Amino acid sequence: MAEHKSVEQDGDRVPTVVAEELHIVYRVNGTKAGKGSATSALSRIIRRGEERGVRKVHAVRGVSFVAYRGEAIGLIGSNGSGKSTLLRAIAGLLPAESGRVYTGGQPSLLGVNAALMNDLTGERNVILGGLAMGMTREQIRERYQEIVDFSGINDKGDFITLPMRTYSSGMAARLRFSIAAAKDHDVLMIDEALATGDAAFRKRSEERIRELRKEAGTVFLVSHNNKSIRDTCDRVLWLERGELRMDGPTEEVLQEYEKFTGK
Numbered sequence: 001m002a003e004h005k006s007v008e009q010d011g012d013r014v015p016t017v018v019a020e021e022l023h024i025v026y027r028v029n030g031t032k033a034g035k036g037s038a039t040s041a042l043s044r045i046i047r048r049g050e051e052r053g054v055r056k057v058h059a060v061r062g063v064s065f066v067a068y069r070g071e072a073i074g075l076i077g078s079n080g081s082g083k084s085t086l087l088r089a090i091a092g093l094l095p096a097e098s099g100r101v102y103t104g105g106q107p108s109l110l111g112v113n114a115a116l117m118n119d120l121t122g123e124r125n126v127i128l129g130g131l132a133m134g135m136t137r138e139q140i141r142e143r144y145q146e147i148v149d150f151s152g153i154n155d156k157g158d159f160i161t162l163p164m165r166t167y168s169s170g171m172a173a174r175l176r177f178s179i180a181a182a183k184d185h186d187v188l189m190i191d192e193a194l195a196t197g198d199a200a201f202r203k204r205s206e207e208r209i210r211e212l213r214k215e216a217g218t219v220f221l222v223s224h225n226n227k228s229i230r231d232t233c234d235r236v237l238w239l240e241r242g243e244l245r246m247d248g249p250t251e252e253v254l255q256e257y258e259k260f261t262g263k
């Protein structure tokens with residue numbers, strides 16, 4: 001351990017995610033079959049195994065990069081360019097068609113759709129989410145108030161004791177972010193979570209992202225908000241049509257991207 005530390009002090013960087021010539025392909029069934037009738041469904045079942053009617057979407061095409069501990073990396077690109085797909089592949093939720101992804105430590109993906117239960121109260125969801133991330137009950141108890149305060153859910157009344165379905169989409173996204181951010185992550189991936197919060201919440205979350213980085217993790221942030229990327233990330237990967245178009249310091253990549261999008 002001591003030796004490990006001295007290596008880091010020497011300025012050596014520790015890789016946390018390595019992608020090598022990664023390709024991800026989705027297969028969509030039934031695109032050529034009739035109008036969704038029972039007979040067309042049946043004939044699809046009978047023809048199972050054949051590639052007929054299966055359309056392939058090649059979402060990530062030969063992406064390679066190495067992410068290091070302590071980095072905050074922004075993922076940018078037009079709609080449908082493969083950002084979320086790449087994150088899901090890093091999280092181990094999608095298989096590679098070819099190429100590889102290696103991750104050091106446990107990657108956690110925090111999407112706007114992170115699975116919390118709509119019929120349960122915010123309170124119960126904090127506990128559920130904490131347990132799902134591998135926190136102990138004791139740790140959740142210790143951090144409970146901090147999570148609720150961070151989310152700002154109770155700023156306008158006692159919402160945390162109401163079911164999550166009564167929250168606005170922004171409130172729900174804030175609670176999800178607050179739960180995920182309560183834990184120190186080896187690799188934390190955030191998909192658009194900041195886009196839904198208001199300005200004050202965004203500022204708090206950006207601060208928390210900076211802290212998470214200091215605590216030696218790696219943070220990936222997918223966002224269409226260039227300001228959020230500028231304020232939190234020191235490196236940016238720009239994807240376009242599934243290909244890695246640029247990988248470099250935030251300002252350099254964003255300048256090119258803004259030229260591309262005409263901003």
Ligand SMILES: Nc1ncnc2c1ncn2[C@@H]1O[C@H](COP(=O)(O)OP(=O)(O)OP(=O)(O)O)[C@@H](O)[C@H]1O
Binds near residue numbers: 085
């Ligand atoms: N479950 C799926 N099945 C089939 N194709 C999919 C699926 N999810 C995404 N795709 C396709 O993969 C490509 C990449 O999508 P992805 O969601 O990764 O893009 P993105 O860059 O995150 O987009 P956005 O900025 O709009 O969120 C798109 O062409 C999309 O249509």
